[in-house]
Amino acid sequence: MTSSELFQKIQQKQSFLCVGLDSDLAKLPGHLKSCEDPVFEFNKQIIDATHQYTVAYKPNIAFYESRGVEGWLSLQKTLDYLRKVDPELFVIADAKRGDIGNTSSMYAKAFFETMDFDAITVAPYMGVDSVGPFLEYKGKWVIMLALTSNKGADDFQFLRDPNSGDRLFERVLRKGMEWGSKDTLMFVAGATRAEMLADLRKIVPEYFLLVPGVGAQGGSLQEVAKYGMNEQCGLLVNSSRGIIFADKSENFANVAAAKAKEIKNEMTVLLNEKGIV
Amino acid sequence: MTSSELFQKIQQKQSFLCVGLDSDLAKLPGHLKSCEDPVFEFNKQIIDATHQYTVAYKPNIAFYESRGVEGWLSLQKTLDYLRKVDPELFVIADAKRGDIGNTSSMYAKAFFETMDFDAITVAPYMGVDSVGPFLEYKGKWVIMLALTSNKGADDFQFLRDPNSGDRLFERVLRKGMEWGSKDTLMFVAGATRAEMLADLRKIVPEYFLLVPGVGAQGGSLQEVAKYGMNEQCGLLVNSSRGIIFADKSENFANVAAAKAKEIKNEMTVLLNEKGIV
Numbered sequence: 001m002t003s004s005e006l007f008q009k010i011q012q013k014q015s016f017l018c019v020g021l022d023s024d025l026a027k028l029p030g031h032l033k034s035c036e037d038p039v040f041e042f043n044k045q046i047i048d049a050t051h052q053y054t055v056a057y058k059p060n061i062a063f064y065e066s067r068g069v070e071g072w073l074s075l076q077k078t079l080d081y082l083r084k085v086d087p088e089l090f091v092i093a094d095a096k097r098g099d100i101g102n103t104s105s106m107y108a109k110a111f112f113e114t115m116d117f118d119a120i121t122v123a124p125y126m127g128v129d130s131v132g133p134f135l136e137y138k139g140k141w142v143i144m145l146a147l148t149s150n151k152g153a154d155d156f157q158f159l160r161d162p163n164s165g166d167r168l169f170e171r172v173l174r175k176g177m178e179w180g181s182k183d184t185l186m187f188v189a190g191a192t193r194a195e196m197l198a199d200l201r202k203i204v205p206e207y208f209l210l211v212p213g214v215g216a217q218g219g220s221l222q223e224v225a226k227y228g229m230n231e232q233c234g235l236l237v238n239s240s241r242g243i244i245f246a247d248k249s250e251n252f253a254n255v256a257a258a259k260a261k262e263i264k265n266e267m268t269v270l271l272n273e274k275g276i277v
Numbered sequence: 278m279t280s281s282e283l284f285q286k287i288q289q290k291q292s293f294l295c296v297g298l299d300s301d302l303a304k305l306p307g308h309l310k311s312c313e314d315p316v317f318e319f320n321k322q323i324i325d326a327t328h329q330y331t332v333a334y335k336p337n338i339a340f341y342e343s344r345g346v347e348g349w350l351s352l353q354k355t356l357d358y359l360r361k362v363d364p365e366l367f368v369i370a371d372a373k374r375g376d377i378g379n380t381s382s383m384y385a386k387a388f389f390e391t392m393d394f395d396a397i398t399v400a401p402y403m404g405v406d407s408v409g410p411f412l413e414y415k416g417k418w419v420i421m422l423a424l425t426s427n428k429g430a431d432d433f434q435f436l437r438d439p440n441s442g443d444r445l446f447e448r449v450l451r452k453g454m455e456w457g458s459k460d461t462l463m464f465v466a467g468a469t470r471a472e473m474l475a476d477l478r479k480i481v482p483e484y485f486l487l488v489p490g491v492g493a494q495g496g497s498l499q500e501v502a503k504y505g506m507n508e509q510c511g512l513l514v515n516s517s518r519g520i521i522f523a524d525k526s527e528n529f530a531n532v533a534a535a536k537a538k539e540i541k542n543e544m545t546v547l548l549n550e551k552g553i554v
Binding site: 022024060062063065066067068069072073076094096097098099100101102103104106107109110113114115123124125126127128129130131145148149150151152153154155156157159160161162168171172175 | 299301337340342343344345349350353371375376378379380381383384386387391392400401402404405406422425426427428429430431433434436437438439445448449
């Protein structure tokens with residue numbers, strides 16, 4: 001999928017919502033726990049209820065990996081189900097991988113061959129050869145951490161280079177642009193620092209940004225659009241807990257649908273205001 | 278295991294060798310490919326052949342994850358086998374994980390509960406709350422990336438803070454010392470930049486360093502010991518391909534044993550020269 005194709009999907013659905021499948025077994029509605037695979041059953045119902053409002057899903061790999069082999073089986077079934085429901089959904093493995101070249105090649109194989117994700121989140125600390133192997137897959141995307149939404153972002157990401165004046169997250173953007181293109185690379189930029197998206201846009205005006213942190217983490221969708229939206233939208237905004245765990249009764253999927261619809265409707269307004277739907 | 282206990286093991290075995298189980302299915306000796314689980318069979322024979330010369334093993338998770346559920350089964354069997362052969366071996370999940378707090382908690386659960394590793398490698402980019410959840414496990418270790426051995430290390434790790442004068446990898450060391458102690462935290466420091474270990478030692482004189490890059494990546498054991506060894510050794514030096522893929526015939530395990538023994542003997546000399554065995 002190219003960035004233009006992704007933009008077309010956003011226009012068609014009038015939404016740039018990504019639903020995060022942080023499907024923590026311990027937090028599932030009680031009535032699902034007797035199912036053979038409660039996590040898959042939960043994901044399936046969430047997907048059925050929300051896919052008309054979304055362009056993307058983002059399984060958070062930690063929540064599957066923590067359950068060992070069973071978790072990986074739930075993940076594969078979830079991916080298969082997403083492909084069945086709508087082959088054009090953009091599916092992101094939120095895995096934050098990254099290692100030396102021959103090892104990153106193996107991670108790329110895991111998420112782009114063994115499993116058929118469209119994109120994977122990657123940590124930049126180890127530099128070019130840790131990211132490059134993921135970029136070798138045609139039609140696949142790397143989503144590199146730049147400015148994250150968590151407290152610990154302050155520890156390293158704002159370190160400023162005295163020569164260029166760039167902060168670490170800005171150097172990550174510049175290096176990323178050397179390694180990939182706007183059709184192969186996106187950046188993670190947290191919604192809890194929405195006004196900073198303007199700083200990112202100075203460096204990467206045309207790239208897609210994956211924005212976590214709206215909802216449970218406190219970020220505002222309006223602020224994200226104000227500072228981060230470009231002429232081709234250029235945003236995928238993720239919400240996880242605010243949708244999937246909005247309700248824990250037998251009615252959870254309906255409540256998730258209502259929450260996703262609410263965000264989608266806000267997004268439609270924002271896209272209209274920008275004049276791109 | 279505390280750092281003193283690890284030092285005792287090093288003294289007993291006169292070795293600070295870690296064998297990296299980067300067990301790439303495509304590179305295994307041909308005669309193993311008809312086994313039910315070729316990767317486990319390979320690891321088992323490598324472990325049998327080398328464990329008397331080593332204090333640690335480091336499965337590289339990418340090589341298992343890339344094979345999906347089958348890979349995770351090979352990994353679990355390998356871990357179980359290591360515990361059976363010698364419960365006091367120090368076993369590191371080389372996973373380079375790291376995410377926001379509640380997600381890192383899930384990764385910690387994956388490697389410290391679902392699987393019973395002693396340590397995990399962690400990427401620092403997302404800061405304190407991405408590392409903290411791993412440090413909450415009593416008796417377990419976090420091994421944080423500081424200065425890596427690959428080409429891409431130059432992209433970000435040398436960014437210098439104009440206020441403190443610290444480079445990024447040095448700030449990682451200082452932050453790590455705020456978050457953990459020498460009994461819970463180690464740092465990755467690549468052997469291909471051995472003389473730089475002296476710079477690390479100025480900041481973390483007492484911490485263990487996990488040093489990859491000896492052998493196939495070109496680092497020298499003598500140089501690593503010269504610049505990195507402290508009074509309690511303070512080093513785990515990893516070799517992967519140089520041992521496990523030294524030979525690809527039916528004789529591979531004997532050759533691996535000979536390679537491991539050769540390195541162990543060099544280590545014994547170095548420990549003797551330092552007067553700590």
